[in-house]
Amino acid sequence: MEAEGLDWLLVPLHQLVSWGAAGAMVFGGVVPYIPQYRDIRRTQNAEGFSTYVCLVLLVANILRILFWFGRHFESPLLWQSIVMILTMLLMLKLCTEVRVTNELNVKRRFFADFDPHHFWHWSSFGDYVQCVLAFTGVAGYVTYLSIDSALFVETLGFLAVLTEATLGVPQLYRNYRHQSTEGMSIKMVLMWTSGDTFKTAYFLLNGAPLQFSVCGLLQVLVDLAILGQAYAFARHPQKPAPHVAHPASAKAL
Numbered sequence: 001m002e003a004e005g006l007d008w009l010l011v012p013l014h015q016l017v018s019w020g021a022a023g024a025m026v027f028g029g030v031v032p033y034i035p036q037y038r039d040i041r042r043t044q045n046a047e048g049f050s051t052y053v054c055l056v057l058l059v060a061n062i063l064r065i066l067f068w069f070g071r072h073f074e075s076p077l078l079w080q081s082i083v084m085i086l087t088m089l090l091m092l093k094l095c096t097e098v099r100v101t102n103e104l105n106v107k108r109r110f111f112a113d114f115d116p117h118h119f120w121h122w123s124s125f126g127d128y129v130q131c132v133l134a135f136t137g138v139a140g141y142v143t144y145l146s147i148d149s150a151l152f153v154e155t156l157g158f159l160a161v162l163t164e165a166t167l168g169v170p171q172l173y174r175n176y177r178h179q180s181t182e183g184m185s186i187k188m189v190l191m192w193t194s195g196d197t198f199k200t201a202y203f204l205l206n207g208a209p210l211q212f213s214v215c216g217l218l219q220v221l222v223d224l225a226i227l228g229q230a231y232a233f234a235r236h237p238q239k240p241a242p243h244v245a246h247p248a249s250a251k252a253l
Contacts (some may be wrong), residue, residue: 024198026079030087032191037091039185044102046095048183052170054088054095055120060164061085062136066143067160070153073209089132093125100124161215168192168222172229181230189230193223 040046061081068078100123109118111127122128146152171189175181200216202208 023076026076026083028195028198029080029084032188032195033087033091035187035191036185037094039183040094040098043183044098045183046098048181048185049091049095050170050174051092051095051120053167054092056163056167056170057084057088058132059135060160060167061088062132062139063156063160063163066139067153067157069143070147070156071209073212074206077208077212089129092128096122096125096128157209157211161211165215165218165222167219168226172222172226175226175229175233179233181226181233184230186230189223189226193220193227196220196223 036049040049061084064081065078067073108123109115109121109127110124111122111130120128120131143152143156168189171184175184196216196219200213200220203212203216
């Protein structure tokens with residue numbers, strides 16, 4: 001009887017917690033990029049942030065939306081993908097504007113050139129939009145033709161989460177290549193880690209498709225690896241290479 005009397009309080013409380021968790025899922029993934037966005041605007045330097053992170057998230061979330069048409073999952077996860085795509089486009093716009101402003105006398109590169117050597121290094125934000133639209137159109141057409149195949153749908157979902165699981169890999173590689181995390185927002189990576197941990201727990205508790213849980217676990221591992229890099233490079237900073245005046249050596253570097 002006492003438990004039944006508390007229903008008037010527990011049911012709305014449970015609903016409130018559910019709404020809060022859903023809201024965190026939709027907008028929580030955007031929060032880590034706020035400090036990085038502000039740092040880039042403040043310093044007018046985008047070298048510390050790998051724009052391949054944007055590429056990974058755009059591809060992953062476009063594929064996830066297409067996966068939804070074949071196998072409906074929870075609405076917050078769908079809205080999360082839409083919000084993330086918009087966020088990555090904003091990040092790309094800022095990074096492109098800053099990079100082009102800082103480049104002097106550099107030949108302009110366009111998506112329409114179809115030059116694989118300069119892929120994802122174009123001179124205008126519009127070229128990135130063209131690339132995203134072209135990928136969406138091709139992937140959407142293939143999905144439309146194969147939507148009745150359960151194998152295709154499950155494979156599409158696996159590709160979506162596998163791509164998202166590699167989110168931190170471009171940043172991990174960039175840090176390793178430069179032997180430094182200078183210019184990378186530590187706050188962003190800490191938020192990645194906490195957000196991915198929460199997201200993985202959300203997937204497990206809400207019975208999301210297995211692909212989502214695997215993706216979350218892999219992302220947490222990559223986040224921890226990046227934090228390990230930040231710690232290691234802070235304790236053992238790379239010594240600056242001596243200046244070499246020989247033009248051939250400079251070109252090799």
